Amino acid sequence: MKKSLFTLTVFALLSSCSSGENSNETLEEKIEDMIPKSDQEPCDFLSKEEVIETFDIEDGIEITQNSSYGVCSFSWEVASEKASEEESINSILEAARSGNISSAVSQISKGSYSVGLNFSTLNSKSKEEARQGYERIIQRLTEGIKVSKETVKDKMEEMGLDGDAADKYLTDENLTYKNDQWEEVYGIGEAATWSSKTSQLTVLSGIDVFFLTVKAGDKEKSLEMARKLAIEVIDNL
Numbered sequence: 001m002k003k004s005l006f007t008l009t010v011f012a013l014l015s016s017c018s019s020g021e022n023s024n025e026t027l028e029e030k031i032e033d034m035i036p037k038s039d040q041e042p043c044d045f046l047s048k049e050e051v052i053e054t055f056d057i058e059d060g061i062e063i064t065q066n067s068s069y070g071v072c073s074f075s076w077e078v079a080s081e082k083a084s085e086e087e088s089i090n091s092i093l094e095a096a097r098s099g100n101i102s103s104a105v106s107q108i109s110k111g112s113y114s115v116g117l118n119f120s121t122l123n124s125k126s127k128e129e130a131r132q133g134y135e136r137i138i139q140r141l142t143e144g145i146k147v148s149k150e151t152v153k154d155k156m157e158e159m160g161l162d163g164d165a166a167d168k169y170l171t172d173e174n175l176t177y178k179n180d181q182w183e184e185v186y187g188i189g190e191a192a193t194w195s196s197k198t199s200q201l202t203v204l205s206g207i208d209v210f211f212l213t214v215k216a217g218d219k220e221k222s223l224e225m226a227r228k229l230a231i232e233v234i235d236n237l
Contacts, residue, residue, distance in 0.1 A: 040208075042072035042117040045236040046229065051115055054228045055216070075114040113216050115229065120209035127207055131190065134204040138182065138193055185223070188230050194223055201226040205234045 048065050051074045057063065063076045120137065124130035153164070181197040189205030199222050201212045210233060214226040 039123060040119045041067070042070070042119060042210075043067050045210075045233050046072060046115075046117045048074060050232045051229070054225060054232065055113070071116045071118040073114065073116040075112070078111045078113060111217075114214070115225075116211075116213040117229075117233065118211050120211070122209055124207045124209075127190070130204060130207045130209060134191060134202070134209045137202065137209065142182065185227065188227060189234055192230065194226070199226075201230055203230050203234070205237060208237055 043065075048063055051057070052063065057076065061076050061078070063074055066073045120133065122130060122133040124133055182193050182195055185192040185194050185201065188201075189203045191204040193202045194200070195202070196219050199213055199215050199219070201214070201223070203210050203212065210230075212226045212229055212233070214222045214229065216222045216225045
């Protein structure tokens, strides 16, 4: 839990937003206030029924829906695709030998599906303004966004967390979030870009920019599902 809150704190800092001043707020509420949100409510543009239809989810599979931190999310498990205990253990041992942690994570998370939708906070008034904002988002992430360790520690202490805990997660004096694994996707809105690193589709449609994070097994299936869901979202705008 502490690590997830730390991650959300860093995310809020990367979003360049300040926290609220209400001392009666819970830690989660403070983080919620820190994260910039769009005027749109994401769950108004993507329903559980649309997710079920797109993925052809079988009856009886429990789907968890949440709306927090400006994201509408859905998650479920596909038992037939889950790795066996032996496969999971072997992947962990192999990761320990090779240092390839991502491979182990991929193996262990097999059968765990999720979808997340959120909108940018650009609030563009014209298509041209939205286009410029979309291109700026891609450029900033490609070049990298940098936050100092001291800034993270100060913000954590402001929120009632142990600032020194940042030393456990940040080994460098500066945290840089960089995503340079992009590919253009055609046929969706005015423009769309897929990141295999984050499994996220960034879409420009009219004056809106939205993000679909889809994890559905391998990259090809995740992208295919993200494309279909993006069309659903655009139809609902």
